[in-house]
Amino acid sequence: MASDPDRSRPGVKQLLENAGNGSCADCGAADPEWASYTLGVFVCHSCSGLHRNIAHISKVKSLLLDPWSCSELEIPECLQRNTTFSHLEFMDSVGNAAAKARYEQLVPAFYCRPSPSDCMLLRDQWIRAKYERKEFMYVERQEPYSAGYREGFLWKRGRDNGQYLSRKFILSEREGVLKYFNKNDAREPKATMKISSLNATFQPGKMGTAHGLQITYLKDNSTRNIFVYHEDGKEMVDWFNAIRAARFHFLQVAFPGAPESEDAYARGEVFIGSQENRYSVLAGLPPNTQGSHWPFGITIATPDRKFVFACETEEDQRGWMSAFQMVVSRPMLPQDFAVEAYFKHKP
Ligand SMILES: [Zn+2]
Structure with missing residues (x-):
């Protein structure tokens, strides 16, 4: 390594300190040690293997084991621009945050973004959907x-x-x-x-x-x-x-309803808007709720009142909480305001 001519220049590992590069661009695992030098993203070891499945789009190298400073980029985008970026310069010019803004601009709220613990199939298809099929750049x-x-x-x-x-x-x-x-x-x-x-x-x-x-x-x-x-x-x-x-x-x-109990839980439908419009979801029941002995409650706060629900198990509670969180974290669409008004004025 003593003969490396670029030793004094910043190496590829230093780019990991840039915002977004500290976790895998595809599954979020901490401390990526691989990179796709044609897409400009830093990924974990496991996702780097999946990038090899789309080798016509993504070429990966190890940050630790492969040379970075001298290799020139052969991706079409650069040839078109007639530039001679090195792999390192290209990684610096893109990075995880910019790639996310490009390839994940239209990920639907319901779409499953994989985590490191998710199965291979989900992560493989996420990577293919993002970079190969570009599903989140074109809504159709x-x-x-x-x-x-x-x-x-x-x-x-x-x-x-x-x-x-x-x-x-x-x-x-x-x-x-x-x-x-x-x-x-x-x-x-x-x-x-x-x-x-x-x-x-x-x-x-x-x-x-x-x-x-x-x-x-x-x-x-x-x-x-x-x-x-x-x-x-x-x-x-x-x-x-x-x-x-x-x-x-x-x-x-709508929420399909509370358990079949005698307690004074709301039955029927509740419109859930966005947190930007004063809707929120909290674990547990407000104090003094009738039936507050239910251990796995959920409170949905709307601008007008609070609705409480009880789940039978902690697992159910977690599942419903994450589903509700997904809804409130999403901005309301024009038609949502119409539905909101309908629920408000329903007798
Ligand atoms: Zn990963």
């Missing part, structure tokens, strides 16, 4: 999961023998349901799941398949599960985000 590319309707075939695990069989699924926001059919030409669905009670989580370990999705729903007040997958990763993650979108749109307008 989000149609597979934001249109409010989705139809297709998934492999569904049989209840009795555990064998996976191809089943037709339909998600319809208008009908408020996800349903599947045992036969392609069947008129009646085998099961109808209300969007209000739907929850989907990837369970690759538990199901023994990398794209395995567990869908939980309520039927007759008890929790049911189905297990599905699709061989195509994009298809599976599109289904996952379509379910999240449907649930998000449902929660935006």
Whole structure:
């Protein structure tokens, strides 16, 4: 290393101190040690492996092991500009904050942004959606999961023998349901799941398949599960985000109701606006609430009054809190104000 001619110049590791570069551009893991020198982002070791799946767009190098100062950039963008950026200069000119502003400008609120602990499939598809398909730069590319309707075939695990069989699924926001059919030409669905009670989580370990999705729903007040997958990763993650979108749109307008208890909990629907418009969500119940012995309460404050809800478990409370947080953290759209007015004036 003594022969390195650029030793005295700032190295690539110093760029980690710039705002945004201290955590992985894609999953948020701390202290990235890799970088894509064609996209200009710093990523963790695990995400660098996923960037290799899109090698036509992203080329990665280790910050610690690979040379940085002398190599010239061969990306089209620079050739067009007729510049001779070194990889290092290019990393300096972009960085995680600028790349986020470019590639994540239109991430829908319901869309699952992966964390370091999320499964490989979610992180891989997030990286492909961001840089390869540029879904968050062009809103029309989000149609597979934001249109409010989705139809297709998934492999569904049989209840009795555990064998996976191809089943037709339909998600319809208008009908408020996800349903599947045992036969392609069947008129009646085998099961109808209300969007209000739907929850989907990837369970690759538990199901023994990398794209395995567990869908939980309520039927007759008890929790049911189905297990599905699709061989195509994009298809599976599109289904996952379509379910999240449907649930998000449902929660935006209404809360399905409190537990069936005798306590004086609000029943019916509550409009939830944005925190910018004096809506907020807090864990716990206000003091002196009737029935405040419920341990897992949630308080939704609106400009006019407070609504309290009780969850049966801490896990439910956390789930609902994060769903509500997602709603209040989002600015209200013009049509939301109309819905708000409707709820205010409802008898
Ligand atoms: Zn990462």
